[in-house]
Amino acid sequence: MRVERMSSEKFKIFLTFDDLLDRGLTKEELWNDLPRVHRVFSDMMYDAGVELGVELNGMLLVQVYLLQAQGMLVVVTKSKEDIDEEDGYIEMKVTLDESKEMIFAFEDFEDVIQAGFHLHALAVTKGDVYLYNDHYYMILDDDSIFHLEAEQVIALLSEFSSASAMTSHRLIEYGHSIMKNNAIETIYKYFSK
Numbered sequence: 001m002r003v004e005r006m007s008s009e010k011f012k013i014f015l016t017f018d019d020l021l022d023r024g025l026t027k028e029e030l031w032n033d034l035p036r037v038h039r040v041f042s043d044m045m046y047d048a049g050v051e052l053g054v055e056l057n058g059m060l061l062v063q064v065y066l067l068q069a070q071g072m073l074v075v076v077t078k079s080k081e082d083i084d085e086e087d088g089y090i091e092m093k094v095t096l097d098e099s100k101e102m103i104f105a106f107e108d109f110e111d112v113i114q115a116g117f118h119l120h121a122l123a124v125t126k127g128d129v130y131l132y133n134d135h136y137y138m139i140l141d142d143d144s145i146f147h148l149e150a151e152q153v154i155a156l157l158s159e160f161s162s163a164s165a166m167t168s169h170r171l172i173e174y175g176h177s178i179m180k181n182n183a184i185e186t187i188y189k190y191f192s193k
Contacts, residue, residue, distance in 0.1 A: 116187030
């Protein structure tokens, strides 16, 4: 579990799917087992508060984004809403959202090219490639890989890159677009021999 402060009232937590399993929760249970999810999230809030040196009590707004390949991004905001605060009492309003994208980070452009060749062999043609902070990022959405199992794509791309908690919104806003919409087709067209 990685915790990062965003402001005095906001922080984010990133958990891999292995982190979730270590806490006794599967991806599927996030949608179904609400009492268990609440317990796990309470424990996570306590751990995050300890790591940040902040006492968390009162109302917390918790936004959970399930990232297909990467795990889970949790954004926590301390609400200014007045509630009767008991010592150590935390009330959470949790919203769940599932990302329709996979985002992978590459150290070297040659790895982007090699991943593109392998994806093209699996009849993938779409996708975007961005450069941000000296790393290349490939974004594939559900439409790009509809004919494949997500696990197959994750396994393939893991040979050349690592899953990233980066969001497409951040890449679009701050990154430099290298290839847009048909990145895999473009890679194959210009770099195959």
